[in-house]
Amino acid sequence: MSALRPDAVPATRPTVVAFDVNETLLDLAPVRAALVELGQPADLLPAVFSRTLLTGFAAATAGTWCRFREAFDAALAQGTDLGDADRSRVADTFLELAPHPDVEPALRRLVQAGVRVVTLTHGSPGVAEAGLERGGVSPLVERSLSSEVIRAWKPAREVYLWAAGVCDVEPARLALVASHGWDVHGALRAGLTAAWFPRSERTYPAVYDPAALVAGDLAGAVDALLALPPA
Template structure:
């Protein structure tokens, strides 16, 4: 395997969650509950990794949906919850993804999908988004029994790849994820998809851009 490896976070970084907004408007009355749901999902995954609760991303996603429904005094059926979660497996890639991945592969990098999603969900997401051919492998932290940004999650990827941490770079749209990777000894790149300032308390990566193509250009330049 090429010793210059790039890990890509999937949800929001590679895949566009905005397709879920009409579904949230349909079931919860406001599309903005999608952002609330995803934040709750990430929060609960962090609580579980810190307190050593063994679970999976889909279970936490469902729990977050039920929490929002409860707060809104809504009653959804099991089928309706399933309809929302099934949409998570069919998210489209952001428009800047495929061109960037093509450039990075042509430059000789090994590209790995790396996600908190379960192995089965991650597989479905990549297939449905038409991205399988762009990645050399896919790694779910489910197999490590943890979630990012646990140090164990990144170390699991390092061990699985058999490449020194310093030769692996994580690309993510979440500053907590790039901070986690940098804390674990990896390199990182932050794609600023939301225009929010990078948390000043976190370790800042050497590569930051507003698009994935901008990220790819900087990564390729850094290799020379």
Template sequence: MHAVYCFDAYGTLFDVHAAVRRHAAAVGPDADRLSALWRTKQLEYSWTRALAGHYRDFWALTEDALDYAFAKVPSADTGLRGALLDAYRTLDAYPEVIDVLTTLKQAGAETAILSNGSQAMLDAAVAAARIGALLDAVLSVDSLATYKPLPAVYELVTTRFRVYPNKVSFQSSNRWDVAGATAAGFRAVWINRTREPDEYADLAPMATLPSLNGLESV
């Protein structure tokens, strides 16, 4: 059992495609394409902003990415913009999240989120999922005005919990995030929900799981 279990939020605890899924019938036959583009551009914009040193918070990037996705998918009604953004504030948590966090807390571990999401976004998602009581900290990049996978972001965890990096088990569904956490010295676990091929061979995860189930045994 590690001292601290830290989780990425979007794609790891919360299903990033749940927002479009809730309105799939209204979006139409290109709903999956819209959702995929929205997510891809959201991440791309965060990396560009970090490298350029020109911060714009994750909610603004989420809005920008949705606007781009609408422009690329003309079959989707832009009148749904507000509804989709409202749905993104309260994304569905994956079904195992509450049980896994409960198990970790009962075993005496400290738990946290470390996310590119803005603090307001994260607070809304945590409240909607009813997992606030199972978390010791919800850490946003807002305090640094940059984004993962820059090393300074991962240091938010070791500073908050006053532990060495090797005492942190870090979970993410994003392979690039796992690479960043590994480079920072964390014991990283890749939650490969969609069976993606591996990459970043020089920054390998400690373990790979298809979901968060069984994490306490890793």
């Protein structure tokens, strides 16, 4: 089920849909399991993941930059007593991620409708590709984009505009689908269409720009994008 927010700017059907990767497409369960194997609490991952984002956002906002893996390592060092080798072992499990069960049918629906599909992450290059390959959905994805290429983190405007340029479309013809409100907010501010649905977040934050589309799940987000009128 999906709905157009009453205060949202009308959007048109996108030519390309970019998907966020971590949590949105790929399940972080292997990272959680690695932490548990090292004696960490089962509920630690959300705090570590949030601090990873905070570290990356803060560095970018202050005018510096770090890689996702470096930010993740810093978050682990702050929140655990794990040594260097164990922290590296946990970080390596990002290459073991696999798609959520609802990902393959959602991507296939877009491709069958003639919409191009890409991924857009500030995560480490190779993570999206490995996860998509593991889930057997790589043929449905045209390309995987990591903003490490331009030394930036979402939700910086430049990331979304760079993605539009790489895909050779106007920003208005590029849509972002994410389960993170901050990512949708950044895409909207860059002139993209954006759709949010819940995974770890239960509601779209009211302090952000209204999401053009709010759905109850990933399938609903895709259906809502395909239901938009043509340009």
